[in-house]
Amino acid sequence: MTDAQERFRNIRLQEEYDTYDPKGHCTMVLPFLRKRSKIIEIVAARDIVFALAQSGVCAAFSRETNQRICFLNVTPDEVIRSLFYNKNNDSLITVSVYASDNFSSLKCRSTRIEYIRRGQPDAGFALFESESLKWPGFVEFDDVNGKVLTYSAQDSPGIMLLILTKSSGCVPLEILSIEDGTVLKSFNHLLHRNKKVDFIEQFNEKLLVKQENENLQILDVRNFDLTEVSRTEFMTPSAFIFLYENQLFLTFRNRTVAVWNFRGELVTSFEDHLLWHPDCNTNNIYITSDQDLIISYCKADSDDPLSEGNGSINISNILTGKCLAKIKASNSFPNENECGQNSKKHRHASRIRSTAAEALEDITALFYDEERNEIYTGNRHGLVHVWSN
Numbered sequence: 001m002t003d004a005q006e007r008f009r010n011i012r013l014q015e016e017y018d019t020y021d022p023k024g025h026c027t028m029v030l031p032f033l034r035k036r037s038k039i040i041e042i043v044a045a046r047d048i049v050f051a052l053a054q055s056g057v058c059a060a061f062s063r064e065t066n067q068r069i070c071f072l073n074v075t076p077d078e079v080i081r082s083l084f085y086n087k088n089n090d091s092l093i094t095v096s097v098y099a100s101d102n103f104s105s106l107k108c109r110s111t112r113i114e115y116i117r118r119g120q121p122d123a124g125f126a127l128f129e130s131e132s133l134k135w136p137g138f139v140e141f142d143d144v145n146g147k148v149l150t151y152s153a154q155d156s157p158g159i160m161l162l163i164l165t166k167s168s169g170c171v172p173l174e175i176l177s178i179e180d181g182t183v184l185k186s187f188n189h190l191l192h193r194n195k196k197v198d199f200i201e202q203f204n205e206k207l208l209v210k211q212e213n214e215n216l217q218i219l220d221v222r223n224f225d226l227t228e229v230s231r232t233e234f235m236t237p238s239a240f241i242f243l244y245e246n247q248l249f250l251t252f253r254n255r256t257v258a259v260w261n262f263r264g265e266l267v268t269s270f271e272d273h274l275l276w277h278p279d280c281n282t283n284n285i286y287i288t289s290d291q292d293l294i295i296s297y298c299k300a301d302s303d304d305p306l307s308e309g310n311g312s313i314n315i316s317n318i319l320t321g322k323c324l325a326k327i328k329a330s331n332s333f334p335n336e337n338e339c340g341q342n343s344k345k346h347r348h349a350s351r352i353r354s355t356a357a358e359a360l361e362d363i364t365a366l367f368y369d370e371e372r373n374e375i376y377t378g379n380r381h382g383l384v385h386v387w388s389n
Contacts, residue, residue: 039378
């Protein structure tokens with residue numbers, strides 16, 4: 001805990017990148033690609049920061065030169081929808097739709113980081129070409145198992161839990177092998193009649209089922225042991241994150257975060273971690289690889305004179321709920337020598353136009369680079385800010 005406090009103690013606003021470039025966007029044939037747009041996703045790998053705007057434009061920036069390397073949109077009509085860093089072969093996977101295809105199907109491309117560093121985003125190759133990923137098809141990346149799950153609407157599903165059409169009083173469920181699709185277990189789960197299903201989630205061998213105004217049910221599919229949690233203790237969350245290292249799961253509801261175990265017990269309530277966005281935008285949340293820290297964009301202290309209109313970046317211990325550090329406007333003034341243009345290393349860097357307070361306004365995406373100990377945030381203006389010590 002002390003180590004984490006020291007790591008984040010002196011983090012300040014150090015650099016600013018802009019994904020919007022009128023000259024760079026002039027080759028884009030789609031009008032909305034040429035407009036300034038908010039950042040929806042940030043990924044960092046090998047000293048490169050990738051920022052994806054809601055418009056579908058994706059830019060790569062170098063942390064060594066503090067310059068934009070390139071845009072990842074290979075064709076003028078490409079709209080990038082999501083990013084995934086594949087650490088197994090040091091490549092970035094982009095998921096895109098295209099105007100020439102009427103935006104009707106997802107196309108995936110893998111590009112090695114070294115090619116992007118050279119400014120060659122077109123040196124990648126297509127993935128899953130045999131799959132028909134037209135709506136309602138989808139692609140999901142499973143970082144834990146190093147797998148990609150695709151649902152080809154014309155062929156077969158590649159998912160772990162298959163929820164079949166609800167019949168009277170029960171819902172048929174099948175658990176499939178992620179390797180070859182073999183049905184490992186098939187069973188019916190009893191439901192309360194005339195009550196809508198709030199969610200069915202599967203985490204390894206545990207199945208979580210919640211119906212409207214009913215208790216949470218935790219079913220062990222190996223032996224069918226059933227645990228119930230009172231509906232007054234566990235209310236339907238808006239999102240989950242499964243902590244596979246600790247066999248726990250996070251729930252998000254009404255800007256609050258809680259940690260539960262699979263015995264239905266509340267493990268942690270956070271003392272100072274009220275999320276800024278009420279709808280739980282998980283792009284504004286980062287869980288460290290050891291799953292011991294959560295970094296989120298939160299509501300700032302009401303007694304902070306510079307906090308009006310902006311939030312703070314809070315770093316909390318997941319197992320204790322303690323707030324270890326907080327980046328807020330009043331303690332985030334940049335070091336002029338580090339972010340100015342006098343330093344030889346930063347001679348190409350553009351001057352930071354935003355104040356720390358402005359950089360903490362309406363953050364729309366957040367990422368923590370654990371190797372560099374840097375936090376990257378994006379906002380509604382398409383700007384990316386680097387917070388570092």
